[in-house]
Amino acid sequence: METLSTNIAHGGMQGVYSHASGATNTDMTFSVFVPPHAPGAALPVLWYLSGLTCTHANVTEKGEYRAACAEKGVIFIAPDTSPRGDEVADEDSYDFGKGAGFYLDASEAPWSRHYRMRSYIEEDLPALIADQFPMADMTRQGITGHSMGGHGALTIALRNPARFRSVSAFAPIVAPMQVPWGQKALPRYLGEDRETWRRYDACALIDDGARVPELLVDQGLADNFLADGQLRPELLEQACERAGIDLTLRRQPGYDHSYYFISTFMADHVAWHAERLK
């Protein structure tokens, strides 16, 4: 692991790091905020998965999580959204290829060579964190994310209920099989067999029996991607109702899809996770 930068902030340490990932076969960059803590302390970990076009940097700069994480004693980890590098297949599109890894392991060429963000978030990066950040208590992990990263948080948590004690999301894609973003990305990354898509669709996972104890979701009502039918929180609502999952879905009048929305409710989410990760 290479340290790219460290800055003291809110009494803790905001770092940006790089490592050679065996999952993606590329170098990957991520950020970690370690709050102020006593020597030898074991701290819970909150993962934040970012949305389309983002890197680790967007939430690190604009997310306004550090004050809350410092107050609650929570480590905050922000990975990238796709493999990077000249050798990585890409196309000129904001919602497919680089910056749009959809937190899946691609099976189709040429994407299958590097687009393995599921393995990266589920196995590779947590192993590195456990090894390099001794204050991280990997028995107490929560996960959240925004938009495509909300999709990532929901699906990864639903497939790994033993790993995460708490799950939330900001304006998540809840049913990629039923919306244009997913209908573009899933067949190209995964092939035409829709059964394989279901492992990457939160609503389908729930219908197939996956469970988490509860969910917190914030959704801005002035979100243009809500209006465009990319998010469809009502589908998550219906799936949770069918499954008996305790979903708190807060529809926030006036809020859009930007970091102005995320940063407004970030402290709420950090506190919500901290309570469950105590």
Added chain:
Amino acid sequence: METLSTNIAHGGMQGVYSHASGATNTDMTFSVFVPPHAPGAALPVLWYLSGLTCTHANVTEKGEYRAACAEKGVIFIAPDTSPRGDEVADEDSYDFGKGAGFYLDASEAPWSRHYRMRSYIEEDLPALIADQFPMADMTRQGITGHSMGGHGALTIALRNPARFRSVSAFAPIVAPMQVPWGQKALPRYLGEDRETWRRYDACALIDDGARVPELLVDQGLADNFLADGQLRPELLEQACERAGIDLTLRRQPGYDHSYYFISTFMADHVAWHAERLK
């Protein structure tokens, strides 16, 4: 005034606006956060002047002021740091020309044509704010800033004590006549007569009799520009002691010159100003 963007955030409205400035003879862009408030309310105003290389966008994205301004009911205004546009004289330098207006009215060609940031902040933009934001109570203004913008905040407040009830700064340039940044910029903008420089040097203004009731300054001790001798907070300390100005200078171990530093102490500064602007 043209509205470039508006986003709901922390219950208020973060806007970015543009207008044709009579002071700089250019279009100028600035941001205003209006906190949630009752209809007809009159709200205090906090000006934030940015540092070298910045525009309004840096603090707007990274400053973490909105939660505190929403809680305290304070309007937050972030202007640009220089005139902009193809017609504006410039050179390939981070600390002179565009992004480095030093909040002065230049007297020397070619800079005198557009580099009039003093008039812009002292007269032009406040008149626009008073006209366009009826909830802004212009009898209750405070000012702060970072680095070159800390210099701007201090010098503008010292020259206009009746306008500002509260003044603070983050890692300010306190004595440009005595440090490399100022010794490069002042002669080129203002000419060789050092007497004219004194109106743009906080320590010289204090020595010449300018007064504010009190000052709050935060300075990171791991700030590379502190080590380089660009900031020299001890000179402000000495000037305030000679003048009997109540300076609270907080030296913050471990903090650097970045927005990680600024955002950490921003809520403190907003609360400090809000208390004095009640």
